[in-house]
Every structure is written in structure tokens, then in C-alpha cells.
Amino acid sequence: xxxxxxxxxxxxxxxxxxxxxxxxxxxxxxxxxxxxxxxxxxxxxxxxxxxxxxxxxxxxxxxxxxxxxxxxxxxxxxxxxxxxxxxxxxxxxxxxxxxxxxxxxxxxxxxxxxxxxxxxxxxxxxxxxxxxxxxxxxxxxxxxxxxxxxxxxxxxxxxxxxxxxxxxxxxxxxxxxxxxxxxxxxxxxxxxxxxxxxxxxxxxxxxxxxxxxxxxxxxxxxxxxxxxxxxxxxxxxxxxxxxxxxxxxxxxxxxxxxxxxxxxxxxxxxxxxxxxxxxxxxxxxxxxxxxxxxxxxxxxxxxxxxxxxxxxxxxxxxxxxxxxxxxxxxxxxxxxxxxxxxxxxxxxxxxxxxxxxxx
Amino acid sequence: xxxxxxxxxxxxxxxxxxxxxxxxxxxxxxxxxxxxxxxxxxxxxxxxxxxxxxxxxxxxxxxxxxxxxxxxxxxxxxxxxxxxxxxxxxxxxxxxxxxxxxxxxxxxxxxxxxxxxxxxxxxxxxxxxxxxxxxxxxxxxxxxxxxxxxxxxxxxxxxxxxxxxxxxxxxxxxxxxxxxxxxxxxxxxxxxxxxxxxxxxxxxxxxxxxxxxxxxxxxxxxxxxxxxxxxxxxxxxxxxxxxxxxxxxxxxxxxxxxxxxxxxxxxxxxxxxxxxxxxxxxxxxxxxxxxxxxxxxxxxxxxxxxxxxxxxxxxxxxxxxxxxxxxxxxxxxxxxx
Numbered sequence: 251x252x253x254x255x256x257x258x259x260x261x262x263x264x265x266x267x268x269x270x271x272x273x274x275x276x277x278x279x280x281x282x283x284x285x286x287x288x289x290x291x292x293x294x295x296x297x298x299x300x301x302x303x304x305x306x307x308x309x310x311x312x313x314x315x316x317x318x319x320x321x322x323x324x325x326x327x328x329x330x331x332x333x334x335x336x337x338x339x340x341x342x343x344x345x346x347x348x349x350x351x352x353x354x355x356x357x358x359x360x361x362x363x364x365x366x367x368x369x370x371x372x373x374x375x376x377x378x379x380x381x382x383x384x385x386x387x388x389x390x391x392x393x394x395x396x397x398x399x400x401x402x403x404x405x406x407x408x409x410x411x412x413x414x415x416x417x418x419x420x421x422x423x424x425x426x427x428x429x430x431x432x433x434x435x436x437x438x439x440x441x442x443x444x445x446x447x448x449x450x451x452x453x454x455x456x457x458x459x460x461x462x463x464x465x466x467x468x469x470x471x472x473x474x475x476x477x478x479x480x481x482x483x484x485x486x487x488x489x490x491x492x493x494x495x496x497x498x499x500x501x502x503x504x505x506x507x508x509x510x511x512x513x514x515x516x517x518x519x520x521x522x523x524x525x526x527x528x529x530x531x532x533x534x535x536x537x538x539x540x541x542x543x544x545x546x547x548x549x550x551x552x553x554x555x556x557x558x559x560x561x562x563x564x565x566x567x568x569x570x571x572x573x574x575x576x577x578x579x580x581x582x583x584x585x586x587x588x589x590x591x592x593x594x595x596x597x598x599x600x601x602x603x604x605x606x607x608x609x
Numbered sequence: 610x611x612x613x614x615x616x617x618x619x620x621x622x623x624x625x626x627x628x629x630x631x632x633x634x635x636x637x638x639x640x641x642x643x644x645x646x647x648x649x650x651x652x653x654x655x656x657x658x659x660x661x662x663x664x665x666x667x668x669x670x671x672x673x674x675x676x677x678x679x680x681x682x683x684x685x686x687x688x689x690x691x692x693x694x695x696x697x698x699x700x701x702x703x704x705x706x707x708x709x710x711x712x713x714x715x716x717x718x719x720x721x722x723x724x725x726x727x728x729x730x731x732x733x734x735x736x737x738x739x740x741x742x743x744x745x746x747x748x749x750x751x752x753x754x755x756x757x758x759x760x761x762x763x764x765x766x767x768x769x770x771x772x773x774x775x776x777x778x779x780x781x782x783x784x785x786x787x788x789x790x791x792x793x794x795x796x797x798x799x800x801x802x803x804x805x806x807x808x809x810x811x812x813x814x815x816x817x818x819x820x821x822x823x824x825x826x827x828x829x830x831x832x833x834x835x836x837x838x839x840x841x842x843x844x845x846x847x848x849x850x851x852x853x854x855x856x857x858x859x860x861x862x863x864x865x866x867x868x869x870x871x872x873x874x875x876x877x878x879x880x881x882x883x884x885x886x887x888x889x890x891x892x893x894x895x896x897x898x899x900x901x902x903x904x905x906x907x908x909x910x911x912x913x914x915x916x917x918x919x920x921x922x923x924x925x926x927x928x929x930x931x932x933x934x935x936x937x938x939x940x941x942x943x944x945x946x
Contacts, residue, residue, distance in 0.1 A: 369768055412936045421761050422939055425701065428764050429935040432705060432872050436928035439797040440921065450793050451786060458779040533772055579784050588776030595769040599762055600753045 287547040287556060294559040301563060302343070305570050306335050310578070333465075341464040341528060342569050342583070343562040344472050346535060348525035350561020351483060353536030354543070354552040355518035358490055359511045360423060363598060366537035367402070367522040370427025373531040374434035375405020376523045381438045381453045385445040389452070391464070395471035395527030402523025405430060406515065459532030459584025461569050468528065475524040482517045487554045489514060532568075532584045534591020535561050541598075564590075621892060624885045628899040635906040639676040640668055643913050678803045678811075678867055679909055679923070680902040683874060685815050685864035687901025689857040690875025691882065691894055692822045695829035696853045697748075699760045700938065703876035704740075704861040707763060708770035710872070712743025713865035714796060715774040722781045722788035729807045729866055733814065736866035740858045743770050748854075798869035798924020800909050807867055814863035819898070821856030825849045826890040833888060871924040873931020874901055880938070904930075 272285050306318045313331055320326035353366045367373050379401025380394055388394065409430050413423040438457065442450045455462070489510050492500060500507040522536055539561035540552045547553050568586035575581055640652045647655075647664045655665030656673075686704060693702040704710045716739025720726040726735065750766035751759070782789045828849030831839035839846050864871070882896040905923055908930060912921035 364765055368772070369765070412940075415940060424761060425764055425939045426936055428706065428768050429932050429939075431768070433928040433932045436797065436872055436925050439793070440925045442793050443797060443922075444919075447790050451789060454779065454789055454793075455783050458776065458783055460783075533776060576784070581780060582783055585776050585780040585783075588772060592769050592773035592776070595772070596750050596766065599750055599765045599769065 284547065284549060284553075287549060287553050290543075290547045290553075291555055291559060294556060294563065298343075298559060298563050298566075301566055301570070302339055305339050305342075305566050306331050308570060308574060309335060337465040337469065338461050338569075339566060340466075341469040341472065342461050342566045344469065344476060345461075345525040345529040345532065346539070346562035346565030347558035348472070348476065348521040348561070349532065349535040349565070350539035350543070350557040350559070351486075351554055352518040352522035352525070353538075353561070354540035354554050354557035355486055355490070355514045356522075356536075357540050358493055358552050359514050359518075362424070363537070363541050364595075365424060365427070366534075367518070368531060368533050368536060369431070369595075370424060371405045371409050371430035371434055372402045372519055372522055373526055373533075373536075374431045374438070375408075376402035376526040377457055377531050378434045378438045378441070379404070380527060381457065382441045384449055384453050384456070385441045389449075391468035391528070392470060395475070395524050398527025399475075399520055399523040402519050402526065403516075405434060406519040410515070455582060456530045458582035459530035459587070460582035461529055461565075462580060462582070464528065472524055472528045475520070479517065479520060483521075483554065486514050486517050490551060490554065529565075530582075530584060532565060533588040534595065535564050535587055538587075538591050538594055539564055541594075617887065621886050625896070625899070628885075628896060628903070631903050632899055635903045635910075636676055636680070638910045639679060639906045640672045642910050643667075643672065674803050674805045674808055675800045675909070676906065677805075677808045679800050679906045681808070681811055681815050682800070682864040682868045682871065683902030683905030684898040685818065685860040685901075686871060686874040686905075687878035687882075687897040688819055688822050688894060689860040689864070691879040691890070691897045692825075692829070692853045692857040692860075693875065694879050695832060695890060696850050696857070697763060698832060699763055700880070701760050701764060701876065701935065703873060704857070704865075705870060705872040706767050706876065707747050708743045708767040708774065709740045709747070709858065709861045710865050710870040711771045711774045711778075712739035712741075713737070713862045714870050715739045715743075715778050716862075717795070717866060718778045718781050718788065718792055721791055722785040727791070730810050733810070733863060733866040737859065737862040739774075740862040740865070743774065744854060744858050744861075746770055795869045797922045798871040798927070799920075799922035800868055800905075801920060801922065803867065811863050811867045814859055818856045818858075818860035818863065821852055821859065823894055825853045825856070826894055829853065829890040830888070869922075869924055871905065872928040873934065874904055874927055876938075877931055877934045878904060880934075 270285055272283050272288075303315055303318055303322075306322075307313050307315050309330065311330055313328060317326055317328060318331055321328050321331050349367075356365055356367060356370075357363050359365075376398040380398045383394060383397045388397065409423065409427045412430075413419070413426045415422065442453050445453070492503075492505050492510055493507070493514065497507060525532075540557040542564075543556035543560045544552045547556055564587065565583060568590070569583040572581040572583050572586045575586075637649060637652065640656075641647050641649055645664065645667055647668055651660070651662070651664050652668055654660040655662075655668040659665075689709075690703050693704065693707065694700060696702075713736035716735035716737070717732050719739075720732050720735035724731075724735070726732060747763065747766040747770050750769070751762040782792060825848075828839070828844045828846075831842045831844040832846065832849060834842075836846055839849075861875075878897050878901045879893065881900055882893045885900075886892040886896050905927065908926035909923040912923055912926045915921050
């Protein structure tokens, strides 16, 4: 028995496998998988599945879980579940995942949990441009998300350019981002007074972040973008590791750190902006999800998959609560996420040593 | 010594004169410029000789109250910003950035939607309560933990409180649709459509706030040298902070109740005032009270002529002017991390 394992294989695999990681082989490819992260991901998926079924059951009319599962398996049919709740659930899951990944990427690059898209003006940029478009008669949810992407990119670009000074200092980035966020919010309010009352009302609901009335048509841009962005996200998951290198090591390894960082931020901005376009600026999800994910997986890096799953979970739980808390009045999902997220942000600030360090 | 002192004194006299002249010009512009341009001579006629031409009516009925509100709110926000920057020893302190304006706004929303209050006299108490809660919360957040109330922690605490209050506000507005139509025109921050009654209701609060802030001018000077030195000089640091903080809160609450949240006036004006008259708060505070209205009135006038016949509200104009100011301030490394 002792002679079975060839010594060459032991020598090749043993030293490169860090503690806590397992090796997964699929044909000729092999991956290192962080065991705890994999367990957390599986656990999150199970919770997410349970929460999704609950989401489909609960509402103005209760649908028993057995019927929901039947509908999902294609055995039964229910108008409420198929036409109303399922599309809304799908939108919430996708938007939440997009916010989670966006937050994870931007926080990784800034090495700062506070640099989330809703603190540094990206959400507000997407919001200002979107409300402007609504005011000028653009009410189609098929187009609005693309307008939002443009707004988010524009805001991110402005903050990036003005905060750049031979380097990107986290403090400068956050302060200038907050300034832009204030100015962009004030522009949003200006556009709200330009349209008639109904437009203002629509914009107001959109701005809080709401999944109400998001069917398959409305979430199409989100599905398209997520599909198109998938290769970019996979690239980002690999590139994320190199960002933690210091500048000298990266240069020695031939990594162009500046470009990698810019690429990661760009992926994050696109995801955050399109999610904002479909669901509105659902506050704090991009801030919360990556940090919850990092704490539960106990990794140094912010894990992308777990951030996505956590983001999705936060959004659908908040929406479920918002639908039922004051029923029949519906609270927009953003009100609920802010109620949880703002205290968390406050706690983060109270704990942090300045802003450069990890909180 | 005496030579330097006289030079500084004469410089201050020149600066004060220039500020007063600028203020008079801003007032004249605010009265004369708009959808219906009125010649300065007609303005004077309307004010002094009780002329009854349509132009004179426009000036008296619309532009005089608007200008008075601009004067009062500009001075209030500038004084509040100066006091906050002194109390926190923080160059980016501003009622808007610290979330105090948003606190006052949330108070007004609740007044409109829940308490059914629709007059400024009613708004103002809710605005005070909201502003006070927000300022206490932000300071408590920022000063706890290691490092104390650094600029970044204050700004982030303000951002957190802003987001929280904004969601309260929008939560109320999405469920109470009737309040939205009243609130959306108020929340951008504007001097438009304010009548003389608002002026009459606001000035006592502004006077009270200004007196509170001015009474701690010496204490703010001492604080600028550091907390320990201030204590060594016999200043009661806690009293200075509380009195100054209450003054700033009253000024912000009254200003926001009268004109809506107007961003960045409280940030920019104190820096300009200090650049002109030096660090002595007995000079900086009055100078800020002169420059604040100039900035607000000029913003308002520019907003009126930019895209006729529509108007860009003063709150939006100050936000657009304020961002470059903040960017410069942060980039100059005037703001320590």
C-alpha cells in the first residue's frame, strides 16, 4: 500500500496547497477551493432557496409551499406565483447579486469597506441621470437601465479623475465622492420638480429602490447585462487576488496593477449602475453584502460568489418584509435595506481607525 | 508690533467695506434681475417712493421677500458652518455634509405628512428637533472609537445619517402621496415663492442662533489652538461646544425650514472669510455673515437668468458651485486624513 502513491505527485501538490484549501479536479483542470467558503456558499444557496419559496408563498393571497414547489417543477399553474411573484423574485435576486459583486469589487480595489457605490456617488449619478430621463418622458423600463449605466459611469469617472493625484488615496476618494453624491442628489431633486406630479411620484418610488411591478420585460436589461458581464466577473474573480499585491511585487511579476484596478472598478460600476437602473438605488446592499460575506467565510479577500449570494438574500428578505410589514401598504425595498444598512455603516465608522485601514 | 497690528486692522476695514459693497450689489441684483428685468432706478423708486407701476409691484411683492429670505438664510448657514468648523476643528464641517440639514428636512416631512402642519411657524419646530437629533448623532458616531472625530469620520457619519434620514423621508413620501407635491418643491432648496410672513417668523430664531454663536467667539479661538491649550487658557471647552452647537443647530433648522436644504454655503463661506480677515472668530463670524448672503443671492440670481423662462433653484446652484470648492479643498491637503 505504501508504494502506491508516486513520490512525484506528492512533491507537486503538497507544498502549493495553503491551509484551509482543498483541491478540486475536473478532468485535466484543477482548482484550489477555500473549504469554508465553499461550505458557506452551499449554506447560502440552501437559505436562498428556502427564502425564495417563502417569497413566492407569502403575499396578499397565501399560496401553500407544496403548490409553489409544484409550479416551480412545472406540474401546476398559479397566476399569482408565475406572473406576479416569480418575475419580481428573479429581479430581486439578480439585482441583489449585482449589488453584492459591485460592492465587493469596489471595496477590494479601495481596500476600504466604506467605498461602496452608494457612498461615493455612483448610485447618485445613476439616479440623477435616470430621473432626468424620466422627467423628459422616458418611462420605459426597457431603456432606463442603460441610461443608468451611463450615469453611473459618468459619476465614477468624475470622482476618479478629481480624486486622482499621482495615485488614488482612499480618504481623498471618499471625501470627493461624498461631495459629488450631495451635488448629484440635489440635481435629482431639481429634475423631480420639472416633471408633472405623476412623473415625480414615479421617480420618488424609483429612487427609494423598489421591485414593485418588475416583470420579465422590465428585468430584461439586467439579464442581458449579467450575461454579457459574466466573463468579466470571472476575470475579476481571478484578478482580485493580484490587487492585494503591493506595487513592487506586482511590477516584478509583470502585473499592470493600475489597469487591473481600473478594470475591476469598471466591472463594479457597470453592475451597480444596471442594478440601480432596474430596481432603483437600493441603499446599502453593495455596502453590506461583501462585508457579511467576508466575515462569514473568514477570508482575507472579499469572496465574490458569497457576496453575490448574500446580496441576493438581503434584497429578497427586505422586499418580503416590505411587502408584508404594513400590508396592504407596501414599503419599498430600499427603506428596509436602509433601516438595516445605516446602523451597520455607523457601527463600521465607530470601529474604524481612520479610513485607510481595514475596519 | 504696532505696525503689523495697524496693517491688519486697516486690511480688515478694507475687507469689511468691500464685503458690505458686495452685499449691497447682490441685493440690488436680486431685486432688479429676473424674468422681468427692472432698472435700478425703478427699484429705488419702488422701495423709497412707493411707486405703483407693475414693475414696482413685482419688486415689492415678489423680490423683496425673496431677497430678505436670501439674506437671512445665507447669513444663517454661513454662521452655522463657521461655528461647526470651529467646534469640530474640522475644515469640511458643513450643515449639509454633517447631515444636520437632512435632519431638519426629515422633521419637515414628518410635519407635513404625519402632523398635518403646513405653515412655516409649525415647520420650524420640527426642523429644530430633526436638526438637533442629527447633529448629536453624527458627533457621537464620529467621536467614538479610536482617533476621535476626524474629518473623514465626521463626513462618513454625516453620509450615514443622511442616507438613513433620506430613507425615512422617502418611506413617508411613497406611502403618503399627498405630501410629495408640497415637499418636492421645498426639498431642492429655493428662495422662490417665499412671502413676507416667512421673513417675520424666521428672524427671531436667526437672531437667537447668531447671538449664541457670537457669544462663544473667544472660545472658538481658544479651541483652534487645541483642546488642552483651550482648557489652559481658562475656557470651558464643553460649554463652548454645547453653546456653539446649539447656536449652529438653531441657525440650520431655521434656515432649512425657511428655504429648504441649501448645500455647501456653510462649507465654503467660512474658508473665504478666514482667508480675508484671519483666524480671529470675532472677525470671521461677522465676515461670514456678510459673505454668506452674497453667495446665496448671487447663486439665486444666476439660477434665474440661466435657462429662462425656467429657474434653477438656489440650492442646486450652490451645490454645483460647492463641489469644485470641496474638491480643491480636499486636493490641497487642507483636510488631514
